[in-house]
Amino acid sequence: MIQHNVSLTRFNTFNLPSVAEQYLPLTKVEQLSDPVFNVAPQLVLGGGSNMVLLEQIKGLTVHVLLGGVEILGDGAQGAKEVEKRNGSTGYHLPSVHLRVGAGVDWNQLVRYTLDRGWYGLENLILIPGTVGAAPVQNIGAYGAEVAERITAVHVWEYGVGARVLSPEECAFGYRDSRFKHEPGRFLITAVDLRLNGDHELKTSYGAIQAELARLAISEPSPADVALAVTNIRRSKLPDWFFLGNSGSFFKNPVVPKETYNRLKARYEDLPSYPIDENHVKLPAGWLIDRAGMKGARDGQAGTYALQALVMVNHGGASGQDIINFSKKVQQTVRQKFDVELEREVQLIGWKG
Ligand SMILES: Cc1cc2nc3c(=O)[nH]c(=O)nc-3n(C[C@H](O)[C@H](O)[C@H](O)COP(=O)(O)OP(=O)(O)OC[C@H]3O[C@@H](n4cnc5c(N)ncnc54)[C@H](O)[C@@H]3O)c2cc1C
Incomplete structure (x- = not known):
């Protein structure tokens, strides 16, 4: 149900004062069949961690809160299956295919996957925001980007309906994608990600190497890389809750x-x-x-x-x-x- 004059201050990591004239929490995909979604809303809001909001947002703000993590097919094996190739940074694991709701917190997803021994997102730990916004700017950090793991993006095309876009159709680039160039065309409802498989750790960034050396880790696991990235990020980036x-x-x-x-x-x-x-x-x-x-x-x-x-x-x-x-x-x-x-x-x- 649409609410009126809702403060967005607690929904953006800059803590900027902002009021949405109309505000709609999107918790179920079924809501998208409402005629209001025949046209693009003024603002699609995820975690509000990549935007500068002005004080008044006229028209409709849709807050994407679609949850759920679904394992597609089989092959969801755990850490015990890890087969580390001698002397290399590579792993071979059965691949895991996930469908994740756009409103799921990105960092929680990374932790969820690491806890299960599913690898591929470790360099992207601690990036704030939602899964649905991750393809928008093709989030990346420390030599990895989400596009490497995306197999499909599920969208609602305003005035058209539900569609599934392949990675090629998303036109991913450095902090870039089709979604940035076609604002007002798609609302992302879920993202499919493939983890594990032939997995090479990405440790070439100087900061990661230095942190692993400081931790005295010479043969890192994906969880070690996540720990190194966590330490680096905590030392460099302010906690948005306070600043x-x-x-x-x-x-x-x-x-x-x-x-x-x-x-x-x-x-x-x-x-x-x-x-x-x-x-x-x-x-x-x-x-x-x-x-x-x-x-x-x-x-x-x-x-x-x-x-x-x-x-x-x-x-x-x-x-x-x-x-x-x-x-x-x-x-x-x-x-x-x-x-x-x-x-x-x-x-x-x-x-x-
Ligand atoms: C402390 C800090 C560290 C960060 N570090 C990194 C980093 O290392 N790497 C990096 O790439 N980014 C980083 N970011 C930026 C930010 O975390 C990412 O861009 C993140 O993906 C934004 O997610 P969000 O849900 O907060 O998006 P929002 O800020 O809510 O939205 C961003 C854009 O995506 C659109 N959007 C959001 N959800 C949807 C949807 N479901 N469908 C269609 N459009 C949508 C919005 O309309 C908007 O245009 C950082 C931000 C902070 C605050």
Whole structure:
């Protein structure tokens, strides 16, 4: 049932003040046959961890709370089946196929799978938000992204009905997918994921290697990788319950090789990740830090003192304050490096 003038403050991790003119909790797929779903709502809300909300959301906000984890077919074997190949980081396990409701908490799903000895999501532990939002920006961390595990995305296409999209149809890219480019077309109701199988651990990120070394783990299991990622994330990211934020606010910019060479000649310690022959990815956090904006603030909006890529609400900031400050960060980085930072978060209800 549609409720009116509902506060969304506790439903967004930036803790921004926001009121939905109309609010509908979606708890059953059957609700989608209501004529209200013939057209797109103003806002589809999951865990509110990747958005900046403005104070008034006109029209209908649909809060996706669809639950359930279903094991498809058989092969749901546990950790005992692990067969570790000698001296490698690879495992061979019977694969497990899951269908997960869009409203399920992502981190709870990762823990649920690890507890059962099902592997593949360990690098993605502690990412806030819901399963339904994971394909939207193809969540990723520490060398892994969810698209590697997705076999199908179940959607409601407004005005059309239920559909199942293959991974190819989702057009996944770096923090990107078709869902970002076609807002107002699909509501994701469930995601199918394949775990286990021939599974290579992803430990090449320097931070993971350093943390495993600190833990004195030389032959890590997937659970060890999850522990390392957990420790790293806890040391770097603020707890949004106490300091509102949406994780990485900007994408790491991918620049032409010439831009990279120009900057590297000036800044010897510039970190970089090669993308292809002609392009290099630069860490946005480093750029913001070296532009002197790490820990900077304007009123209650600022960047986090321990990780410049994270914008924070020190308490009482509005969505407008966050956006204004983010523009200042973009401008400062542009002036110093001539590199453009693109926002990763979605702006909701914002016109300017
Ligand atoms: C502390 C912190 C750390 C983070 N770390 C990472 C990280 O390491 N990697 C990473 O990739 N992200 C990270 N994020 C960003 C965020 O967690 C992810 O983008 C997450 O997938 C957002 O999920 P959500 O349910 O909160 O989505 P929301 O913020 O509610 O929504 C995000 C977008 O998806 C749309 N959407 C949500 N649900 C649906 C649905 N069912 N159907 C259709 N559209 C939908 C919304 O309309 C909106 O456009 C971090 C955020 C925080 C706060």
